[in-house]
Amino acid sequence: MERFTPDYPEMIVPVGHVEPVPRRIRGYAGNLPVFDTVRARYVWLWPGYPQYCVPREDIRDGALLDEGRTMALRVGRARRHTLRLGSLTRPGAAWEWADDVPGVAGCVSFRWEAIDAWFEEDEQVFVHPRSPYTRxxxxxxxxxxxxxxxxxxxxxxxxxxxxxxxxxxxxxxxxxxxxxxxxxxxxxxxxxxxxxxxxxxxxxxxxxxxxxxxxxxxxxxxxxxxxxxxxxxxxxxxxxxxxxxxxxxxxxxxxxxxxxxxxxxx
Known part of the structure; x- marks a missing residue:
């Protein structure tokens, strides 16, 4: 079978790539703020688009409950966490990157669906983070x-x-x-x-x-x-x-x- 040759630019960002996010990133769940940071990082788990990584100290106190489970992700190990805000409980909502994962150690990534509203500066973002390498x-x-x-x-x-x-x-x-x-x-x-x-x-x-x-x-x-x-x-x-x-x-x-x-x- 003849291989399809695309006539458009391919994604070029390698898995594991990490870059700073030059934007204020905020997330809300149950109408409550979960995190607010100007020190977020991008990490690519696949070439199409990145995940946000939020420094642990920029996350609401007590919002994360360690589930005691280690996850093996494509760029390294992470510990799974439950998001808990009052009566709101969302298991598996986040993972904290291990200390040996370059560039994102001490940061937390969230499942997109676990956060009700994401904001870059004052504009809401939908579906997933916008890649700085996508035009x-x-x-x-x-x-x-x-x-x-x-x-x-x-x-x-x-x-x-x-x-x-x-x-x-x-x-x-x-x-x-x-x-x-x-x-x-x-x-x-x-x-x-x-x-x-x-x-x-x-x-x-x-x-x-x-x-x-x-x-x-x-x-x-x-x-x-x-x-x-x-x-x-x-x-x-x-x-x-x-x-x-x-x-x-x-x-x-x-x-x-x-x-x-x-x-x-x-």
């Missing part, structure tokens, strides 16, 4: 985009807004007037992205031979960094035939979609 650009393009599946034309647009995100295929966001809505059925699916925000719509697609679930999506109210995509619709490159200026693009591998779903919390 997301939304560029208007006059190159025509045609989307087909099973021989049916789903969209045929003279232009698009291209979203170029480090480590992922280029996504082509199209004006709705160029989409064949007779083949689109709305679904209840919602996904979130730390770089783009929360989706406002997902659609399944029906061709003459099959129905394909959740093939397209839109952000009606995206983050300001990608404001040009507001109200436009994109299709999964991995699951459709996408032509750019009349040239059929190779479908990205299934691995890229798995990475996309991990980063966007489908």
């Amino acid at each position: 997301v650009d939304a560029l208007r393009s006059g190159r025509g985009v045609r989307v087909m599946l099973d021989g049916a034309v789903l969209a045929d647009a003279p232009s698009s807004v291209m979203v170029l995100e480090t480590g992922l295929p280029t996504r082509y966001y199209l004006d709705r007037v160029y989409i064949d809505w007779t083949r689109m059925q709305p679904t209840d699916t919602v996904t979130s992205c730390p770089y783009k925000g929360n989706t406002s719509g997902y659609w399944s697609v029906t061709t003459d031979t099959a129905t394909y679930p959740d093939l397209a999506w839109a952000y009606d109210f995206p983050t300001r960094q990608v404001a040009p995509i507001a109200g436009l619709v994109a299709f999964y490159n991995e699951r459709v035939d996408l032509y750019l200026d009349g040239h059929l693009l190779p479908r990205p591998s299934g691995v890229t979609r798995a990475i996309w779903e991990q980063q966007h919390r489908v």
